[in-house]
Amino acid sequence: MSTKWFGAAIPRRQDARLVRGEGRFLDDIVLPRMAHVAFVRSLHPNAALGAIDAATAMQVPGVLEVVSHADLGEAGRPFLQLLPHHGLASATWSALAPGRVCFAGEAIAAVAAESFAAAQLAAEAVAVEYRTSAPIIDLESAQRPDSPLVHPDIPRNLAMHMVEQCGDVEAALRSAPHRLKERFRITRGGGMPLEPRGVIADYDLNRRELTVWSSTQEPHTVRNTIATMLGLQRHMVRVIAPDTGGGFGTKINVYPEEILVPWLAMRLGRPVKWVETRSEHMLSATQEREQIHDIEVGFDESGRLLALKNVFYHDMGAYAPRGGAVPHNTSAALIGPYRIPNVRSEIAAVYTNTATVSAYRGAGQPQGVFVIERAMDRIAAHLGRDPAEVRRVNTILSDAFPYDTGLTNLLGGAVEYESGDFLGTLDKALELADYAGLRARQVEARKAGRYFGIGIANYVELPGRGPWAGGGVRVEHDGSVPVYTGAPSQGQGHETTMAQICADQLGVSIDRIKVLAGDTALIAHGIGTFASRFGVLGGNAVRLSALEVKEKILRIAGEMLETSVADLEIEDGKVSIVGVPDKSLSFEAVARKALRAAGPDGEEPGLEATRYFKTSNITYSNGTHIATVEVEPATGQVQVLKYFLAHDCGRVINPMIVEGQIMGGIACGIGNALLEEHAYNSEGQLQTGSFMDYAMPRAADMLEIHMVHQETPSTLNPLGIKGVGEAGTIPVPAVICSAIEDALRPLGVKINEAPLPPFRLWKLIRAAAKAA
Amino acid sequence: MYEFEYRRPASVPEAVEMLRDREGAKALAGGMSLLSAMKLRLASPDVLVDLGRIEGMSGIRLEGAEVRIGAMTRHAQVAASAEVGKAIPALADLAGRIGDRQVRNRGTLGGSLANSDPAACYPAAVLGLDARIETDRRSIAAEAFFIDLFETALQSGELITAVRFPVPRSAAYVKFHQPASRFALVGVFVAVTGSGEVRVAVTGAGPVVFRAASIESALAREFSAAAAGAAAVSAQGLNSDMHGDADYRAHLIPVLAARAVAQILERQG
Structure with missing residues (x-):
């Protein structure tokens, strides 16, 4: 295979239409006779529902229907558990709240009307009778025997209790020369796509066909769930994800609204649209990150870790649509690039009366990295050693791969790093940052009374999660090449990267290739775009399909040119005999031949293949981030000054896209480190219902990022790709907090939590001053 | 947003008439707070009286030792005004940092003052500079204008027409x-008036803009950043929310006052 296109920094194909405002998003779709939906959402976090009175609402002009759970029949049963985890006490949501609500914001009733304004007005007029109970919000007390219950049938609110271990932690801790104990806390935030969620459904009664548009990362999963919940055959349901204004994990789940809106369309016999308001997004879309970790580490004089014991609480929120995926990821990400012979990781995942927790860019991994990296800094401080050196003595060496960490991933397999050069990224990042120079600068800054800090964090990402993805390739009779897949792009750039892979494998220019994605009609099966997986799995599926098509092209061309396939080569859309470039056939000619009945014996018509790439494992990317900050102790304000990183995501399909993914990831990470926080009060009411209180990073919070790519091919797929979508986000809270603690070392401030908006950091500084 | 009637008067008397006419009428003076509240269904006026087309309600004039700014003057106009930039650069600077570009091009001085958001910037300048608020019927001193959270001395249907800022x-x-939100968690306006009085007005920290007496007297004794920074401000009655409790706000007031004083001294070179 030539690599003319793979590895090239080709501008993303979707950007022109998106930056000109010419994308076609869900709310741009308008169907004739379309009805609009507004939801009645619970005001209380924990309540049994009494009468739901819609009499007044039905009087509002334009109202078509008001429905609650009692109207739904079979469609109202709880969703199936998507990831039935061993030992999981599963609680899944329903299309509308079934007799009780588990968080403030849960949908209780839906109003369909001729306009959204009428639907909204009527929704306010629906009277709901609540019998409220005390909510459980605090995840630490959720497990206590006297705690209120989120789900009456799940004792102690315990969704999942899991222990992962290797070696003998207790013995290793007992004999370790040094031990440290710490408690770390990461607070809840949420994905904030520019475009909120939305669904349109249109049912053709005569054809018995349901078409659904959804702003989703997983159209096939939405299709499968709709078919199951509404009693339809899968082939009767088509789900399309149009241009999507961001996902970040917030759109991976099949939400209640994605069942309710199609159900309403079938009931009303007309198209129905629902577009989430920002307030609804804040209240009812999934959130993530809240965890409390109690860790103990044992280490020797050089800082080498001998044992790591970690017990953590994970907040599941109200429901578990995807089992225990997030806390399991935290556990798997905990040991990062380090050799730790004795590990014990215990998870207690609890339900609380808050919005459901599910994956948000990084999906549990930022927390795991935060914990181990804060521990590395503490070990360094305890021993008076350089934090980079303590990391170095613990790093897995390049000759140790494949390296079995002794832990399991959420698919049940071993967390086994297939390949890597972990010291490579550490050294490259230190060099890029001029680490020694930074330390010298710090000495000067401290002399001048300034609080300048250097943070460092390593990570191993768990991208490319199986089990499979599909991608089809076709050569049309005019020589054009559609590539098709189910997984939509929310900014990842499938339109470009899949074309690059196909172009090289097939031997055509990228200009002939058009990538179609995000429609269940394109391909029978799909899983979706999440967990930094599609480049790895979809890319390799497209490779398989392109190779199969290429073989057929060569067979047909061989007959046409009366020569052996071994003597043929393909370049730039032409098949020619090696050494006789003037004797060649265009793709068009081969494609026409393939479609004619008079094609070669035994060949079926057409040039087309749809293959699936399957893997039982996860690939492992890694990297090292370094940041410098200056802290203003008088206000608690942190300024991130410079940012350096070296990362390795295996072979890079498109460096420009990888850089974009990393930079966007860092923006998200800066939010997680310094700004973004969803807060509930003790009554279970969200305090951050709008961007007036939920702080997002803005353009001015971004900074110049210096990065180097290191390419250690994955050994788990022929293209050697590892995945990168979350790599930018995962280590950022760790590296920024590392830098803040380093900056405030003269004041003795310990950073055990994220995020750190100014007020919270100021409180830590003040507490340290009082203690001193 | 609920249904409402939209009206667009051509003169101040006509606007006052329309506002008096109907109980649920509200003046629209840029709408940067009101429209958001309406979209969130937190406000539901029956009638919106849009002041945007009334001639003579916007504009900036230097009148002797005062800068007179029409109530419907946009923040961006104040920020870009050569007169304001020359006479009261701190006011132009404040206007240029309100909200974002869109807000600065729609929001107005009068709208901001009439709303009296506890975290708005303009009230700090009005109180700090001892400005006078002119309405369709009278002239009100800054001290008397700001009453409480979203509450001013304006009577029902009374319209601000201009503000006179002494240089x-x-x-x-x-x-x-x-x-x-990027509103002021705390904003401190320090002014040395034409007669030499030091005034320190604080926004964001309390339910309504107020003067920090302890800092004013410290600065009257010694006009230095250190003096401002060392003054103690009580947390009593100050705002508390997830972004800062009363102690944090009280702590920030002298910190920010010291920075303002440093800026003044630096400019005087």
Whole structure:
């Protein structure tokens, strides 16, 4: 295979239409006779529902229907558990709240009307009778025997209790020369796509066909769930994800609204649209990150870790649509690039009366990295050693791969790093940052009374999660090449990267290739775009399909040119005999031949293949981030000054896209480190219902990022790709907090939590001053 | 948003008439707060009286030792005004840092003052500079204008027409952002008036803009950043929310006042 296109920094194909405002998003779709939906959402976090009175609402002009759970029949049963985890006490949501609500914001009733304004007005007029109970919000007390219950049938609110271990932690801790104990806390935030969620459904009664548009990362999963919940055959349901204004994990789940809106369309016999308001997004879309970790580490004089014991609480929120995926990821990400012979990781995942927790860019991994990296800094401080050196003595060496960490991933397999050069990224990042120079600068800054800090964090990402993805390739009779897949792009750039892979494998220019994605009609099966997986799995599926098509092209061309396939080569859309470039056939000619009945014996018509790439494992990317900050102790304000990183995501399909993914990831990470926080009060009411209180990073919070790519091919797929979508986000809270603690070392401030908006950091500084 | 009637008067008397006419009528003076509240269904006026087309309600004039700014003057106009930039650079600077570009091009001085948001920037300048608020019927001193949270001395249907800012010897405004809204978590306006009086007005920290007496007297004794920074401000009655409790706000007031004083002294070189 030539690599003319793979590895090239080709501008993303979707950007022109998106930056000109010419994308076609869900709310741009308008169907004739379309009805609009507004939801009645619970005001209380924990309540049994009494009468739901819609009499007044039905009087509002334009109202078509008001429905609650009692109207739904079979469609109202709880969703199936998507990831039935061993030992999981599963609680899944329903299309509308079934007799009780588990968080403030849960949908209780839906109003369909001729306009959204009428639907909204009527929704306010629906009277709901609540019998409220005390909510459980605090995840630490959720497990206590006297705690209120989120789900009456799940004792102690315990969704999942899991222990992962290797070696003998207790013995290793007992004999370790040094031990440290710490408690770390990461607070809840949420994905904030520019475009909120939305669904349109249109049912053709005569054809018995349901078409659904959804702003989703997983159209096939939405299709499968709709078919199951509404009693339809899968082939009767088509789900399309149009241009999507961001996902970040917030759109991976099949939400209640994605069942309710199609159900309403079938009931009303007309198209129905629902577009989430920002307030609804804040209240009812999934959130993530809240965890409390109690860790103990044992280490020797050089800082080498001998044992790591970690017990953590994970907040599941109200429901578990995807089992225990997030806390399991935290556990798997905990040991990062380090050799730790004795590990014990215990998870207690609890339900609380808050919005459901599910994956948000990084999906549990930022927390795991935060914990181990804060521990590395503490070990360094305890021993008076350089934090980079303590990391170095613990790093897995390049000759140790494949390296079995002794832990399991959420698919049940071993967390086994297939390949890597972990010291490579550490050294490259230190060099890029001029680490020694930074330390010298710090000495000067401290002399001048300034609080300048250097943070460092390593990570191993768990991208490319199986089990499979599909991608089809076709050569049309005019020589054009559609590539098709189910997984939509929310900014990842499938339109470009899949074309690059196909172009090289097939031997055509990228200009002939058009990538179609995000429609269940394109391909029978799909899983979706999440967990930094599609480049790895979809890319390799497209490779398989392109190779199969290429073989057929060569067979047909061989007959046409009366020569052996071994003597043929393909370049730039032409098949020619090696050494006789003037004797060649265009793709068009081969494609026409393939479609004619008079094609070669035994060949079926057409040039087309749809293959699936399957893997039982996860690939492992890694990297090292370094940041410098200056802290203003008088206000608690942190300024991130410079940012350096070296990362390795295996072979890079498109460096420009990888850089974009990393930079966007860092923006998200800066939010997680310094700004973004969803807060509930003790009554279970969200305090951050709008961007007036939920702080997002803005353009001015971004900074110049210096990065180097290191390419250690994955050994788990022929293209050697590892995945990168979350790599930018995962280590950022760790590296920024590392830098803040380093900056405030003269004041003795310990950073055990994220995020750190100014007020919270100021409180830590003040507490340290009082203690001193 | 609920249904409402939209009206667009051509003169101040016509606007006052329309506002008096109907109980649920509300003046629209840019709408940067009101429209958001309506979209969130927190406000539901029956009638919106849009002041945007009334001639003579916007504009900036230097009148002797005062800068007169029409109530419907946009923040961006104040920020870009050569007169304001020359006479009261701190006011132009404040206006240029309100909200974002869109807000500065729609929001107005009069709208901001009539709303009296506890975290708005303009009230700090009005109180700090001892400005006078002119309405369709009278002239109100800054001290008497701001009453409480979203409450001013304006009577029902009374319209601000202009604000007269006395030109100070020097002034500076320092704002510490609430991280999400970027309103002032605390904003401190320090002015040395034409007669040499030191005034320190604080926004964001309390339910309504107020003067920090302890800092004013410290600065009257010694006009230095250190003096401002060392003054104690009580947390009593100050705002508390997830972005800062009363102690944090009280702590920030002298910190920011010191920075404002430093700016003034630096400019005087």
